[in-house]
Amino acid sequence: MKRVYDVIRREVSIWRKRPVYMVGSICVMIVCSLFYLTFFQEGVPSDLPIGVVDYDNSSLSRNFIQQLDATQLGEVRQYPDFESARDDMERGVITSVCVLPHDMYADVLGQRQPEFTFYVNTLYFLGGSLAYKDILTMINLTAGAVQRETLRAQGVNEHAIMGKLRPVDIDIHMPVNPTMNYGSYLANMMLPGVLEMIIIILVIYSLGTELKYGTSRNLMSMTDGHITPAVGGKLILYTGLFTMIAFALMFLLYGWMHFPLEGSIWWMLLDAFLLVLASESIGVFIIGCVPVLRFALSIGALFSVMAFSMTGFTLPVEAMPAGIQGLAEIFPLRHYYQFYVHEGMLATGFAGSYQEIIHLLVFLFLPFTVLPRLRNAYVKQNYPRK
Amino acid sequence: MKNTYFRQWISDLWNVMTHELKSIFQDGGFLIIFFVAGFGYPLLYNLIYRNGVLEDTPIAVVDNADCSESRRYIQKVDATREVNVAYRCTDMVEAKKLLEERKVNGIMMFPADFGEKLAMGETAKLSIYADMSSFLYYKNLLMGSEFVMLDEINHGKVQPISYTENLPYNRTFSYSIFLISAILLLIIQQVMFYGMTMLAGTAREENRGFATLPAHLHGRGVGRAVFGRSLAYWLLFMGLGIYIATIVPAICGFPQRGNYWDIIALLLFFVTDCVFFCMTWSSFIDKRETVFVLLLFISPICVFLTGFSWPISAFPSFWTGVSWLFPSTFGCRAFINMNTAGGDLQTVVPQLRAMAVQSAVYFVLASIAMYVEQQIYKKRELE
Incomplete structure (x- = not known):
């Protein structure tokens, strides 16, 4: 001892x-x-730069951009063409690029189902996956808004509209880390x-x-x-x-x-x-x-x-x-x-x-x-x- | 006269370099780090993260609804790449027990009114409990169930807008592609840092200083000494760099979308930057082993400072400033953008410029440090 x-x-x-x-x-x-x-410190990153190329320039596309910018996750940067946006994505300056096609609004009204395209830089783990989630949500919301207008015009009541737009809702519980x-x-x-x-x-x-x-x-x-x-x-x-x-x-x-x-x-x-x-x-x-x-x-x-x-x-x-x-x-x-x-x-x-x-x-x-x-x-x- | 000065300069440079190379290869500790960490680590990390993607996360399903819709849903979820329905439980208690025993990483629960609500055209709710011990479990559960949800929403309906998603560079969200692109060049920097500081510490322990200049110069010629030593490390680590940045990805089947010569050009900038960086910081190390005790924690911090995981746009400004101290911050980003995203030299100009500035600053600092140390030793000798 x-x-x-x-x-x-x-x-x-x-x-x-x-x-x-x-x-x-x-x-x-x-x-x-x-x-x-x-x-x-922030816990969840906010204002991730998301590139948007707006070839449509309609009220629908502007509305989409505004909404995306307003989400906590995203911050929109507009580009005149896809090439410049793609270059910035390659540089890692923006996490993703959304391309709103020509005549998107006109096609929606004419029920010709326009094609929306987006690209995500998945080389940056958190930024990429969060931007991906954010864009997907916004597309579904935009599509939903259009559908709601159609259904309203058909005289479907508001209660039933929700059920038609979103038949299943997922309620996710994250014990211990509820805010991710x-x-x-x-x-x-x-x-x-x-x-x-x-x-x-x-x-x-x-x-x-x-x-x-x-x-x-x-x-x-x-x-x-x-x-x-x-x-x-x-x-x-x-x-x-x-x-x-x-x-x-x-x-x-x-x-x-x-x-x-x-x-x-x-x-x-x-x-x-x-x-x-x-x-x-x-x-x-x-x-x-x-x-x-x-x-x-x-x-x-x-x-x-x-x-x-x-x-x-x-x-x-x-x-x-x-x-x-x-x-x-x-x-x-x-x-x-x-x-x-x-x-x-x-x-x-x-x-x-x-x-x-x-x-x-x-x-x-x-x-x-x-x-x-x-x-x-x-x-x-x-x-x-x- | 000029000619002889030039010749003398070259011959001094040569002497310093060969002397440095000799001391490097006589040092067992350096060689362990150089060969095991430098050559082995890239392969080992590739092996660990080889699969990169977590598939078929086992979950337990509690189906209180027991209707055709819920059964269809479960079947579809089971069919996704992300999720595997491993157990079907009669109640939540049983499912929670499985979660606690870690036999499943998530629970999916259908409430009793699931089918009824769907039939009445209302929104039916579905509950998911995710194991948060790794974010990948959560991600798999969320993706698996959301894919099925979107599929169900579109079931027999025409969407007003369709979309195409493109995930270039890393289609499957593979973890290995994120991480390996970020750490490959970091390995070069860290191996050099620990290696060089170890040698500097040893030199100082033996009281010969890291700044020994050729005797006949009488203390002048700091430039020669800095360049000479640098050249020794530069040669070694360009070799290691070419191995890590071009051969390792080829061995491991890792994406190599950059042009070969562009990658070499990036290495020229990066390795040069690293040499002066390490030389500057090694002036603070007076004992061989202290660098491990005091500075080993830098490596994981440098990984985060590359911005591969936490987005650069969300860095607190203080840490952005700190990240500018390290060559890896710029080197790794350039490598991600070039090798994995397929950019060319034009794409990484900002990073190359930053590394050039860093090299210049660290070269000046390293020269000053060497000059000061030289003066200190001279004084000591006089005493």
């Missing part, structure tokens, strides 16, 4: 001497929180991802610098050559630091920012705590396997950047190739996410999330497999320092 205490005191003095630990954890987390919480807020959707997972990244990198850094600067023998002498108290002492301190950051993050997301949470915050705190432990284990495992700081850091960086994709909160894991799907299990962030889905979205409590708890706890066995190897490296210092 005394040994562990000594190691902790030694680590605290290292923190004092080198600000990189505090800057690398707390400051990085603050900068990232600022980014992810302010960048998507893109910001909260992303920040919810990106920020814990950043946390995982910080933890893996800092743990590797902390254990690895002992090798790089040859201070590991000094550390081992404090624990009489035992590796467990040496690594344990360090990790106790890091666990404290990271848990603090993780809890602060949870309160930031679900308390201060009021991101919707179906389940209880206590379960999310547990989830965050387990993410901290699992990520630390990954860090110890990497530096234990490759006791050369520079290699270990490179590997840790590659691993933690990968985690964002493999979590499956953007493209779900089941849409990935079969061989890759299994790989997703080795990322703690993946299990954090599954836990969050069960607890934060579905509020299933322990019954839903116990599997993820077990998964995350399994990571804790990893360090024990490499401790002897790390001990050798610490004592013999027989790995290249460069």
